[in-house]
Amino acid sequence: MLGVLPLLALLVGCTPLDRLGQNWWELRRDSSGQAPDPVAFPEPIVQVYAARAVGWRGVMAVHTWVALKPTGAPAYTRYEVMGWGVAGGAPAIRVNRSGPDDYWFGARPDLLVDRRGDGVDELIARVEAAVGAYPYPSTYRTWPGPNSNTFIAYLGRAVPELRLDLPATAIGKDFIPGGWPAARSPSGTGVHLSVFGLLGLLAGVEEGLELNVLSLTFGVDVKRPALKVPVLGHLGLRQGPE
Numbered sequence: 001m002l003g004v005l006p007l008l009a010l011l012v013g014c015t016p017l018d019r020l021g022q023n024w025w026e027l028r029r030d031s032s033g034q035a036p037d038p039v040a041f042p043e044p045i046v047q048v049y050a051a052r053a054v055g056w057r058g059v060m061a062v063h064t065w066v067a068l069k070p071t072g073a074p075a076y077t078r079y080e081v082m083g084w085g086v087a088g089g090a091p092a093i094r095v096n097r098s099g100p101d102d103y104w105f106g107a108r109p110d111l112l113v114d115r116r117g118d119g120v121d122e123l124i125a126r127v128e129a130a131v132g133a134y135p136y137p138s139t140y141r142t143w144p145g146p147n148s149n150t151f152i153a154y155l156g157r158a159v160p161e162l163r164l165d166l167p168a169t170a171i172g173k174d175f176i177p178g179g180w181p182a183a184r185s186p187s188g189t190g191v192h193l194s195v196f197g198l199l200g201l202l203a204g205v206e207e208g209l210e211l212n213v214l215s216l217t218f219g220v221d222v223k224r225p226a227l228k229v230p231v232l233g234h235l236g237l238r239q240g241p242e
Helices: 002-012 119-131 148-158
Strands: 046-053 062-069 077-081 093-095 110-116 180-183 192-197 199-204 206-211 217-221 224-227 233-236
Touching: 046 119, 046 224, 062 110, 077 119, 119 148, 119 199, 217 233
Parallel strands: none
Antiparallel strands: 046 062, 046 110, 062 077, 077 093, 180 192, 192 199, 199 206, 206 217, 217 224, 224 233
16 A cells, blocks of 8 residues: 555645745745635635645645734734744744645645634634644644644634535544544544544545544545545545535
């Protein structure tokens, strides 16, 4: 099973690889144009994004974050977990480090969740409460977690109405906080069994069926017919918000 990873790395194409060898601080970080103008669109909005990580990690994994805009707010609030500086005492949860839909060091983000309109202000309040309750506000571990994807999966479990379906490349999503062997799936539509994020099974209406081996996801998306594999993510219908 693990022997197919080098082939998958070749098939993924140049998107993650073309950033290697470049200075990370010179890579594109402007808006991708996916978050509505908060002034022109006063309605409440919740969006979740995923973009390929920086460096060689981008071949295998994505970085995820959430952006919130209550009714009438003049700007979004972006929450994410990052490892840079945590060893030196910086918090793992970062707020408004950049714009809601910005390129992630050269990688255009995919929009995973886009909720707007009636009832979304309540979802925003619950997401913010879950951010405050996240059990690892000062801890980061790239593998198997807790990392940025652990954080977003935690928010999805806390607010199942988001129907968050994280991609197979969201390494760290299978790390269940507290070391619990079972939890609801990140979408809130199924069950997730996991041994410290290293070995597990997931079955959910949104996610389909997933097998996690050493944080690598293999599975089948039933709702949007596709295979889930490491490196490539989805092989089939494109994943995205409904």
